[in-house]
Amino acid sequence: MSEASQPGTKRTESDRLKKGGTFSSLMRRPEAGAFLVMIVVIAAIAFASEGNAFNPLGLKNNLSVIAQFGIIATGACLLMIAGDFDLSIGSMIGFAGMSMAMMLKWGLPFGLGEATPVTAFFFTLVMTLALGWLIGTIVVKSKLSSFIVTLAFLFFLRGLTEVCFRVINSSTQISGLPDYKEQSWFAYMFGGEAFGFVYDIWFWLGGNLNRAGNQWVTGLDARVVWWLLVAALAYVVLSRTQAGNWIFATGDNRESARANGVPVDKTRVSLFMFTAFCATLFAACQVFDTNTADAAKGNLKELEAIAIAVVGGTLMTGGFGSVIGVVFGAITFGLVANAVFFIPAIDGSYYRVFVGVVLLTAVFLNESVRKRITGGL
């Protein structure tokens, strides 16, 4: 108080905002917590697996799981920042996988003949985007909580997937499809390999050897590329574009966004379509990689996607979050989910114990971040 009473120093309202250094402003970023957790997990897993988690094959397998998580969690993150949830992501994955595999096995609907990977994918994408649009439109028009509407679609789509499988295929699985990625560049884009050059260089440098002394791993799964693309695109859209400002505005205070002319409804519906797109991408990578489909695919993935988004610093209440944080969160979750393969001593179910603990910690952390931003009320 003594400075305020000194003559000549006029304190204004804006002087009350403390300006911190680079470090404290970094710590105020939404992804700060996720970054620290990721570093700890990487170190712990590298140590416990004696480096095996990051050998050529370990890296490939880990990144494959990380990319899967990353793709759907990015969709969930943008949607949550806009203030909505999508519990139908997992069922949408199952539905999209079923749709693609069924078309490839039994031909296109309406007697349009044989399906190719291209037509199977785009037919499916049209359907899933339409479903995303429908979910979004119901949420927006009914003014019901997206939690309830998408919960309904969680059951509806999973049931529909199983029924379609039984009626047309008389089994809830499809396996033994031809290996499309061998013949079709389009299928290879989803199910093939990428970043082969990294492994070539690794081999050339004297690593990446199998027991016979030949090159061991030839590349990462193609889904890693999709994950990086989706994350990069989402990052630019969210933090650098007008659409991003609309997403933040919609989630922070919907009514004030509307009053300022933000197309709130369009933004929300588009984001439901985006999560449906992410689910379809997830399914396409899975189908064209393994050439199988199963009615149970994608089960519980919606909850993992939400958990990753929250751990990545996204507020449950909307209006705040970060795509970079989701990248960190996906790496963390992917490594822990896969840890059992590299550390045989542990029980795989510890993954869920970890998820529970980290999720709760993240929520507390996010809450304190929100309080710091809004002035501690």
Add this chain to the structure above:
Amino acid sequence: MAEPLIRAEKLVKRFGPFTALNGIDLEIYRGEVHALLGDNGAGKSTLIKVLAGVHQPTEGQLYVEGKPVTFQSPRDATEAGIGTVYQDLALNPLMSVTRNFFMGRELTTGPQPFGLLKMDEMDRITHDEMVKIGIDISDPGQAVGTMSGGQRQTLAIARAIHFGAKVLILDEPTSALGQKQQMEVLKTIARVRARGDIAIIFITHNEVHSNLVADRFTFLALGEVIGKGTKEELKGKDIRHLMAGGVEMADLEQEIAAI
């Protein structure tokens, strides 16, 4: 008298069986502060929502600069030059000052809506516009949640003016503030009035505040205008009596004394 900037003619707004506005006439002039007074439920909020394009009137006609207008949405009203600063200010606490300032009207390069934000230019404009009406924010990147109530009012007003508001509707701008900040807001109103080209509709419960800044008064009760006039015309009349919706203060004093 010059053509009013906004003229409302026999505005009626019904919500089902409930008549919120029952034939309101209103004239708003350039460069004036027009105080809209009335008790809770008098229809002030409904009236400004009709002016702001949130509600469509059931009957009656709005004129802006003499031309009849029909607002289908708040956007129409904004485009016609009517900027509304609501009680909740339509600000988003988690977003930065600049992002709030340009919310829904971002400056971008590239195809809509994925055009890149021109962040530097928007920061500069936000800072300059706020300085013009009296507040120098140090960091346009700070979250609105960290600002004081008076600063937020200023932000909302500066935003409305920047986006071409010829008429500024201030919905109880002083109601949720402390004494000192109330005075800040009144000063801001006076600064905007001094520009001379903007009309302000000032909704308030506070007789003292309205007397400090208003040029013209309209009193509402039960959805109807029960009194109007300029400051001079109203001199000597019992403003408090009109504000209370026509209830006699003396009667009230007796009633209270009798309890």
